[in-house]
Amino acid sequence: MDRPYIICHMVTSLDGKVTGEFLKKSEYSKFIEDYYRIHREYGADGFLCGRVTMEGSFPQLTVPYNDYDGPPIAREDYIAEKAAFYAVAIDPKGKLWWSDRAISDPDEGYDGAHIIEVLTESVPNAFLMHLRNKGVSYLFAGKTELNLPLAVQKLKKLFGIQTLLLEGGGIANGSFLQEELIDEISLVVVPAAECNEDAIPLFKTGKYGAKTTFAKSFHLKEAKRLNDNGLWLIYSKN
Incomplete structure (x- = not known):
C-alpha cells in the first residue's frame, strides 16, 4: 500500500x-x-485532525505573522525533522499559526508529536516562513483544492508513517x-x-x-x- x-x-x-x-x-x-x-x-x-479540531485542542499564536516582504517561497515540501510520532494538521488555507514545532499536551499520547501541516499552494508566503521559523514541517497536496490521496501518500513516502489515527x-x-x-x-x-x-x-x-x-x-x-x-x-x- x-x-x-x-x-x-x-x-x-x-x-x-x-x-x-x-x-x-x-x-x-x-x-x-x-x-x-x-x-x-x-x-x-501519528494522528491526523482537521483544522478546526486542531485549533480547538492545541494552543496557537493569538496574532498571525503577516509582515513578510521577502521573495516568493517555492511551493516545495519541507521536512523540518524526522520524528518518532507526528501530529498531522489538515490546513488547506494556512490558518494554524503554531507556537512551536511540536504538540504540547499533558497526555503522553500527544505530547511531543512533531507537527506536519498539509497545505494547498494557495497559502501565503508569510505563513510558510512562519512554519519554517518554528521548525514545523509541511507538505503540499493540491493548488487550491486539497488532494487527500496525494497527502497521505506523501505522509508515508516523506515521513515513513505506516499507521495513522484519523481523529476528527x-x-x-x-x-x-x-x-x-x-x-x-x-x-x-x-x-x-x-x-x-x-x-x-x-x-x-x-x-x-x-x-x-x-x-x-x-x-x-x-x-x-x-x-x-x-x-x-x-x-x-x-
Whole structure:
C-alpha cells in the first residue's frame, strides 16, 4: 500500500455525534480516558485532525505573522525533522499559526508529536516562513483544492508513517471516508444521546476531495464492554 493504514478513532454518543454536551459531563469522563488509553495502545506513527479540531485542542499564536516582504517561497515540501510520532494538521488555507514545532499536551499520547501541516499552494508566503521559523514541517497536496490521496501518500513516502489515527472532526472524517481512505474504525461509544441539532456527526459530508455521497460498508471486527455501560467497537473495511 502506498499510503499509511488509516484508523478513524473517535468518541461518539449513541446517536453518532462527536461534539456536544455529553462530552462535558463528569460521569462520562471515564470513557474519554478509555479513548486516550486506546489511542496510546494503538502505537501509531501519528494522528491526523482537521483544522478546526486542531485549533480547538492545541494552543496557537493569538496574532498571525503577516509582515513578510521577502521573495516568493517555492511551493516545495519541507521536512523540518524526522520524528518518532507526528501530529498531522489538515490546513488547506494556512490558518494554524503554531507556537512551536511540536504538540504540547499533558497526555503522553500527544505530547511531543512533531507537527506536519498539509497545505494547498494557495497559502501565503508569510505563513510558510512562519512554519519554517518554528521548525514545523509541511507538505503540499493540491493548488487550491486539497488532494487527500496525494497527502497521505506523501505522509508515508516523506515521513515513513505506516499507521495513522484519523481523529476528527466530522468533516475531515467524512472527507477521508468519501475518498475511501479509512481502513478501520475504532469507536468509543458513550451511553448518552446528544439531542443538540448543532452537534457534529461522526461523518459529515466532506469538503476536501470527492463530493459524492454513497454508502460505505464495514465489518464488525470486535466489540468490547467499557466501564459497565460503554462500548468499544472496532470495524474493518469489507
